[in-house]
Amino acid sequence: MIKTTIAEVHKYVGEEVKIGVWLANKRSSGKIAFLQLRDGTGFIQGVVVKNEVSEEIFQAAKTVTQESSLYVTGVVQKDERSPFGYELNVNGIELIQLATDYPITPKEHGTEFLMDNRHLWLRSKRQHAVMKIRNEIIRSTYEFFNNNGFVKIDPPILTGSAPEGTTELFHTKYFEEDAFLSQSGQLHLEAAAMALGKVFSFGPTFRAEKSKTRRHLIEFWMMEPEMAFTNHEESLVVQEEYAAYIVQSVLKNCQLELNTLGRDLSKLEQIKTPFPRITYDDAVKLLHEKGFDDIQWGDDFGAPHETAIAESYDKPVFIVNYPTGLKPFYMQPHPDRDDVVLCADMIAPEGYGEIIGGSERIHDYDLLKKRLEEHNLPLETYNWYLELRKYGSVPHSGFGLGLERTVAWISGVEHVRETIPFPRLLNRLYP
Structure with a gap:
């Protein structure tokens, strides 16, 4: 047999x-x-x-x-x-x-009921398809970066500082010290890039952000590369090549799952490089043309704004050169302007919002120290990060991709809570 x-x-x-x-x-x-x-x-x-x-x-x-x-x-x-x-x-x-009284029957159930029974809901054909697509994105991510000379590095989850310099952190005691759950592995990856050239990580990150939108999770997974001797423009090429690669891998290897979800494959078949780019300045003008009179230069974009911008394109679009005040302390200033930085957000089509954020990092010691002081960040906490600029500093760039938003976009599901096995939401820590 x-x-x-x-x-x-x-x-x-x-x-x-x-x-x-x-x-x-x-x-x-x-x-x-x-x-x-x-x-x-x-x-x-x-x-x-x-x-x-x-x-x-x-x-x-x-x-x-x-x-x-x-x-x-x-x-x-x-x-x-x-x-x-x-x-x-x-x-x-x-x-x-012999199972008896299985709670999830073929009839319709409410979302909260299904979330309470997430440990069983995962067995459904739809959830099975989403998890298989998630797995293919992870598999092809490793394939892409391994094929392009990157080394996998695992940054710590417990940290003593905040890469984004925000208050949206989970605090804990680390014996006699204060510690936080990582919101990004970027700073430690920069150190690794100075040792190994091109590195990437893929792991959990945490944001204590009290948001209930369909795009937000409290615990989510990020793919983060850092590249030595790489400027912002070179990083954008890596970003679009990577995004296109994972989409094409899912199309190739998950046809059955995409069909199970009713995904419009023609939308994904268009995802090929190069991706369009629009400056933050022009994005504000575009939003005004679309009737978003409330948005002013210097304002951050919300979900409706990102969706409106993406509607003008049939593939992901880069919004480049955001105002300095909107972005974290470590981003390299634009060479010709002191009011914007060399950064980009990649906005997915079909209303799925930002899936990648990246920038060139400041590599000058004095400028980075000045930025830390302007953000009122303790120099003793970031001393090791500053030292990277003392001992053989080089231009370098990196980015982070949010796995769950990317799974939602490629699979076509509406809410990120379906794209992670056991979602952690503002009101949910069970099961």
């Missing part, structure tokens, strides 16, 4: 296989039962015909309950009607555990 998985059944057409599965759903008539089976690798329909199996097997097929676990045996058949392309003609059922 061949023991396999749903994802591998294409190798065994016409052969009998055994698969460990859960029953996602079923329907039956007097002479045939259709079992919707899942095993973590995918979903497949199992067909049980009464006159082809024993009475015991057919009764098992009719009485088995939603989310019961079982081993099924059967012959793999091609099925052009199935989105998956195959089905299983079941001839054997071995019950492992």
Whole structure:
């Protein structure tokens, strides 16, 4: 007997296989039962015909309950009607555990109920598809940066300083010292870039931001590269090449999942380099033309503003050169203007907002020290960061991509709470 998985059944057409599965759903008539089976690798329909199996097997097929676990045996058949392309003609059922009163039924449920049962909601076909797309983005991220000479570095999660210099931090005691949960690994990655040239991290970050929008999470994952001897323009090229690469990887390897979610593939097929660019100055003018008279030069853009700007493009757009006052202390000033910095936000199309933020970093010791003082940041806390500018300082740049917003955009789901296995929201720490 061949023991396999749903994802591998294409190798065994016409052969009998055994698969460990859960029953996602079923329907039956007097002479045939259709079992919707899942095993973590995918979903497949199992067909049980009464006159082809024993009475015991057919009764098992009719009485088995939603989310019961079982081993099924059967012959793999091609099925052009199935989105998956195959089905299983079941001839054997071995019950492992009979589930009773499974709370998430095929009927409609409210979002809060589903979030309370997130540990079970993950089993649904839709959530399965989103998690597979998330996994492909992570896989292709490592592939892209490994192929381009980057070294994976893991910055600390417990830190003594704030990269963004904000109050939106989770405070904790580190024995006798104050510590914070990391909101970015950037500062430590800059140190690593001075040792290894091109580095990247991929890990959890935390923002104590009391926001309830569909774009915000309290705990989320970020991909952050830092590159020595790299200016802002060179960094923008890496950013757009990376974003295009992960989109094309999902298109190539997650067609079934994208179709499950009803994603418009034509939108993703357009995501190829180069990406358009617009200055902050021109973005303000564009918003005025679109009726956003309230926005003034020096104001930050909110979700409606980013969406309005993105509507003018069919692929991600860079907004470059934001006012100095809007951005963190470490960003390099524009060479020709003292009121803007060399930075960019990449805004995703279709209303998904900022997915990447990046900049060239200040590499001059005196200027960085001045910026720290202007932001009232304690020099003793940032002394190690300043020392990077004392011992062989070089121009360098980096950026950060928010994984969950990127998953939401590529998969086409509305809210980031569906793009992370167990979301942490303003009002949710369970399950």
